[in-house]
Amino acid sequence: MLILIIGGFAAGKRDYARTLGYQDEDFTQEIEDEKPVLWGLQELVYQDPESAMEMLPRLLKKQAVICDEVGCGVTPVDPRQRLAREQTGRLCAALAARAQKVVRVCCGIPTVIKE
Numbered sequence: 479m480l481i482l483i484i485g486g487f488a489a490g491k492r493d494y495a496r497t498l499g500y501q502d503e504d505f506t507q508e509i510e511d512e513k514p515v516l517w518g519l520q521e522l523v524y525q526d527p528e529s530a531m532e533m534l535p536r537l538l539k540k541q542a543v544i545c546d547e548v549g550c551g552v553t554p555v556d557p558r559q560r561l562a563r564e565q566t567g568r569l570c571a572a573l574a575a576r577a578q579k580v581v582r583v584c585c586g587i588p589t590v591i592k593e
Contacts, residue, residue, distance in 0.1 A: 490586035
């Protein structure tokens with residue numbers, strides 16, 4: 479079962495994941511790590527936006543994926559940053575379509591948007 483957790487920077491996404499029973503040792507920022515929870519997905523996309531969608535099969539093996547919302551605010555002038563922002567959104571949309579549960583956390587308050 480995959481849970482996608484999204485929300486703004488420092489909105490309480492990891493705290494929410496802890497309420498699901500995950501401990502600090504369950505979190506990783508490495509996609510190939512065997513730990514069940516990947517956090518900081520947007521950082522991985524920003525490292526290599528051209529191949530972001532290639533991460534999808536590996537991400538589907540995780541129990542939970544946590545990603546900052548990056549699609550709001552001023553559109554970046556830098557083309558690579560625009561691409562990374564777009565690819566983050568596309569990857570999250572693909573994950574949301576396949577996830578059993580999608581939760582948006584705002585100000586520490588989780589809202590289930592898919593279950």
